[in-house]
Amino acid sequence: QQQVKQSPQSLIVQKGGISIINCAYENTAFDYFPWYQQFPGKGPALLIAIRPDVSEKKEGRFTISFNKSAKQFSLHIMDSQPGDSATYFCAATSSGSARQLTFGSGTQLTVLP
Amino acid sequence: DAGVIQSPRHEVTEMGQEVTLRCKPISGHDYLFWYRQTMMRGLELLIYFNNNVPIDDSGMPEDRFSAKMPNASFSTLKIQPSEPRDSAVYFCASSLGLRGYGYTFGSGTRLTVV
Numbered sequence: 586q587q588q589v590k591q592s593p594q595s596l597i598v599q600k601g602g603i604s605i606i607n608c609a610y611e612n613t614a615f616d617y618f619p620w621y622q623q624f625p626g627k628g629p630a631l632l633i634a635i636r637p638d639v640s641e642k643k644e645g646r647f648t649i650s651f652n653k654s655a656k657q658f659s660l661h662i663m664d665s666q667p668g669d670s671a672t673y674f675c676a677a678t679s680s681g682s683a684r685q686l687t688f689g690s691g692t693q694l695t696v697l698p
Numbered sequence: 699d700a701g702v703i704q705s706p707r708h709e710v711t712e713m714g715q716e717v718t719l720r721c722k723p724i725s726g727h728d729y730l731f732w733y734r735q736t737m738m739r740g741l742e743l744l745i746y747f748n749n750n751v752p753i754d755d756s757g758m759p760e761d762r763f764s765a766k767m768p769n770a771s772f773s774t775l776k777i778q779p780s781e782p783r784d785s786a787v788y789f790c791a792s793s794l795g796l797r798g799y800g801y802t803f804g805s806g807t808r809l810t811v812v
Contacts, residue, residue, distance in 0.1 A: 619800060626805070626806075627805055627806075628702070628789050628791070628803030628804050628805050628806050629741070629789075629801075629803050630802075630803065631800035631801065631802075634800065674741065685743060685746065685754070686743075686801065688740060688741045689740075690740045691740055691741075
């Protein structure tokens with residue numbers, strides 16, 4: 586019940602296109618859903634996060650869409666750029682878990698120039 | 699702030715040797731986490747500390763692994779003896795209490811055991 590399932594495993598998008606990464610969870614106690622971006626040779630870095638009391642959060646070209654009833658959330662990258670090429674991890678945690686993050690398996694995004 | 703600092707960046711060691719990975723968290727952060735990343739298993743939480751006290755070490759794979767946090771600015775992860783299957787990237791992350799749930803990760807230590 587602690588799993589967060591992420592798809593696709595890899596994604597190739599043309600420059601200017603929309604990249605969409607999906608995640609699903611089972612634990613209804615989860616109340617915070619961050620996305621992390623990881624470049625080669627670096628640690629994951631917090632990109633954007635959402636709480637379940639809103640259905641969407643936008644920061645620049647990055648948008649999280651959240652569907653509480655379906656227990657799904659997704660990351661949309663608008664106008665994708667080659668510099669967005671990285672591995673993206675969704676994650677989830679609950680206030681009752683001492684703030685441990687449960688990570689998805691990651692999506693390797695490649696944006697072609 | 700320089701962020702979470704890990705050393706060394708790369709470590710190559712022979713099977714059976716002791717390996718010590720080091721981490722300096724962000725000053726003022728009260729949680730420290732050790733993760734292991736592999737292609738097969740993704741990001742795995744090994745152990746985490748709150749105010750220098752180990753809270754959950756259930757992710758530590760074997761007794762060969764141990765972690766300490768002697769003070770708020772330093773933590774170590776030790777593997778003794780090391781085995782080839784321990785080869786991975788080890789990340790340290792820190793976070794601040796209840797304000798802001800985002801972890802800050804270090805750049806990792808790439809461990810290769812030959």
